[in-house]
Amino acid sequence: MRSPLAEHRVVVVGAGVGGLVAALQLACRGLAVTLVEQAATPGGKMRRIDVGGAAIDSGPTVFTMRWVFEQIFDAAGATLGDRLRLTPLDVLARHAWGRGGTLDLFAERERSIAAIEAFAGGDEAQRFARFCAQAKSLYRTLELPYIRSSRPNLLQMAQSLGARGLAELSRLGPGATLWSALARQFRDPRLQQLFARYATYCGSSPLAAPATLMLIAQVELDGVWTAEGGMHGVARALAQLAQERGVHVRYGAPVAAITVAHGRANGVELASGERIAADSIVFNGDVNALASGRLGDAVRTAVAAVPAAERSLSAMTWSMHARTQGFALHNHNVFFDDDYASEFNDIFCARRLPQQATVYLCAQDRTGARTVADAPIDGRERLLALVNAPANGDQTTFSTAEIDACEQRMQRLLARCGLSVQIEPAHTVSTTPSAFEQLFPATGGALYGRATHGWMALFRRESAASRLPGLYLAGGSVHPGPGVPMAAMSGQLAAATLLAHLDSTSRSRRVVISGGMSTPSATTAGTA
Numbered sequence: 001m002r003s004p005l006a007e008h009r010v011v012v013v014g015a016g017v018g019g020l021v022a023a024l025q026l027a028c029r030g031l032a033v034t035l036v037e038q039a040a041t042p043g044g045k046m047r048r049i050d051v052g053g054a055a056i057d058s059g060p061t062v063f064t065m066r067w068v069f070e071q072i073f074d075a076a077g078a079t080l081g082d083r084l085r086l087t088p089l090d091v092l093a094r095h096a097w098g099r100g101g102t103l104d105l106f107a108e109r110e111r112s113i114a115a116i117e118a119f120a121g122g123d124e125a126q127r128f129a130r131f132c133a134q135a136k137s138l139y140r141t142l143e144l145p146y147i148r149s150s151r152p153n154l155l156q157m158a159q160s161l162g163a164r165g166l167a168e169l170s171r172l173g174p175g176a177t178l179w180s181a182l183a184r185q186f187r188d189p190r191l192q193q194l195f196a197r198y199a200t201y202c203g204s205s206p207l208a209a210p211a212t213l214m215l216i217a218q219v220e221l222d223g224v225w226t227a228e229g230g231m232h233g234v235a236r237a238l239a240q241l242a243q244e245r246g247v248h249v250r251y252g253a254p255v256a257a258i259t260v261a262h263g264r265a266n267g268v269e270l271a272s273g274e275r276i277a278a279d280s281i282v283f284n285g286d287v288n289a290l291a292s293g294r295l296g297d298a299v300r301t302a303v304a305a306v307p308a309a310e311r312s313l314s315a316m317t318w319s320m321h322a323r324t325q326g327f328a329l330h331n332h333n334v335f336f337d338d339d340y341a342s343e344f345n346d347i348f349c350a351r352r353l354p355q356q357a358t359v360y361l362c363a364q365d366r367t368g369a370r371t372v373a374d375a376p377i378d379g380r381e382r383l384l385a386l387v388n389a390p391a392n393g394d395q396t397t398f399s400t401a402e403i404d405a406c407e408q409r410m411q412r413l414l415a416r417c418g419l420s421v422q423i424e425p426a427h428t429v430s431t432t433p434s435a436f437e438q439l440f441p442a443t444g445g446a447l448y449g450r451a452t453h454g455w456m457a458l459f460r461r462e463s464a465a466s467r468l469p470g471l472y473l474a475g476g477s478v479h480p481g482p483g484v485p486m487a488a489m490s491g492q493l494a495a496a497t498l499l500a501h502l503d504s505t506s507r508s509r510r511v512v513i514s515g516g517m518s519t520p521s522a523t524t525a526g527t528a
Contacts (some may be wrong), residue, residue: 005030010458011268011278012036012247013255016044016506019284020238021072021491022498026282027246029499034276035247036268038254043235044284045440045447045476046484052427054321057230061362062332064219065485067234070253072488076241083237085228087367092224093332095194096417103194104330109221120188131185131195135217142215176453179341181211193340197358200388202482203312203448205344210455226331227366231484238317257296258283258471265299265470282494283473285440286449287462292442302468306450311391312482314433315444316353316406318385321427327419329363335417347390348451353398353406358385359413383421385410393433393445403432449477464490464497472498478508 012023017036022037041048045059063086073080079234080086092105106112109132117125126173178199182192196206198216215461227233243249254271258281267277289295291305327333337343337356347355364382387410390396397407407423407430414421433445440447451462461479474494475480 006032008032008280009278010280010282011276012282012284013268014044014282014284014475015042015239016475016487017046017235017238018244018487018491019282020235021488022282022284022474022494023247023491024076024238024242024245025495026498031319033247035249036253036255036270037251038397040251042239043232046231046235047474048232049319049429051319051321051429054382056319056384057232057364058232058317058319058384059483061384063225063231063234063484064223065135066223068485068488072492073241077144078241083241084234084369086225087145089224089226089331089367092220094330095334095336096327097190097336098413098416099338101190107223120191120288124186124188124191127186130444132221133216135214138212138215138217142212161418176211177207178209178211178213179206193336196340197334200313202452203446204452205348206343208453210452212457213452230308230364231432255295258299260298260468263469265468279479280498281472282472282474282498286443286475286477287473288442294442299468299471302466302471303462308444310450311444311446312448312451314389314391314393314436314447316387316389316403317431318423318429319429320383320423321380322383322423322424323379324381325420327417329361329365329366331363333361333362333363335359335413336414343388347388351390351392353389353402354387357409360386369508389433391433391444391446393437395444397434398432403430448482449467
């Protein structure tokens, strides 16, 4: 007998990681799933750019929270390790300061403690050990009631936390920012600067982001991997599995509108004029595209608009096939200028490219102990450089002079740290906030949805269920937030919420996805 679920037609809009996961999980439950994507390949922000014949990952570059993907592949009857070759990184990141000093953080906590002792002294090393313990405790405290919950709110989270969890949060201080908490934690301003960078992982300023974001330290300590084929390879592996499980994937199919009838989403209209009928829609895109009417006036009120002042960071990026000299790069490298606070004042207050910017540089051909000698025969290597920028790409187009000045400031900082990068126009593709706005309309170029500024920002993101019946949400602009594993979890939550709504006995049940750091699979337990 055919399952009634097979009669339920779902259209998933967007083949970013959230959409891929939602489509895969719904197909595995027997629903008829069509995935439409405007680009020619899957991935969304996990994009890959061809630069002079070199394929360069030009979006997310860090693979963490491996358990999330093991759970997703396992639920689809596959094994992550069989589909994707992952290599654990010994050095999580190499950090350098323009005023002097280099510090590596390692996958092994004890090695990081020793490195910090050599870098900043024994007292700071002890403070780092306490910081790691606090980050781990925070992660365990918030994992179930916040990260894996479908729609966390303050009351439910307080009830779930209990006295012990509330006491854990209160130790951070009422309304403490990440910046102020780290100032109390460390005496060396370079360490405050280093760990404050975790706020930028969700597109926020450490001067305004809540102190709870220090839990990201635990995410990195749980492991960082590189994926064969880059992060775009992760998207391709998910897309391949989704197609094997019955998802009908259509690339080159931009959606012009989500259609509504009788108060319920009932299909999509493609830019070509073709209409695809559906019983449910999963929208894997920035929620502001809905609120701004980019998908039609009928779905404007399905979500709340994100004010321009509350947008997350955008970026200036350079995808390069370049030669380097000097500084010994690892896969992930961060270069700090002197005045960290000024960077975020420039971006969020002055709305300009920062005058003293942190530079992230991913050297994609360097894993483990690779050296320049391992680069291609012409001496070039694949690099992605990123500088944080304001998300005003729909309001301001930075001039060539402003962009050139930003690149020159970047080059000067790298030079002070001992690194020379030969940037050649023929082997470089730069992307501005305006270009990101074109790629992801109605965002202004914001790459992380709404900025996480203030405690209540944790509860302002949209959940998997929109205000419009039949329309569900996934992606980095909705709960649990930006980043590849979080967006993947949003896809899980969207699928679980849709299925719960199909079960009439589950309409009032709170959806919480399983798994987590506290319940690792056999594979992750063996690789920790």
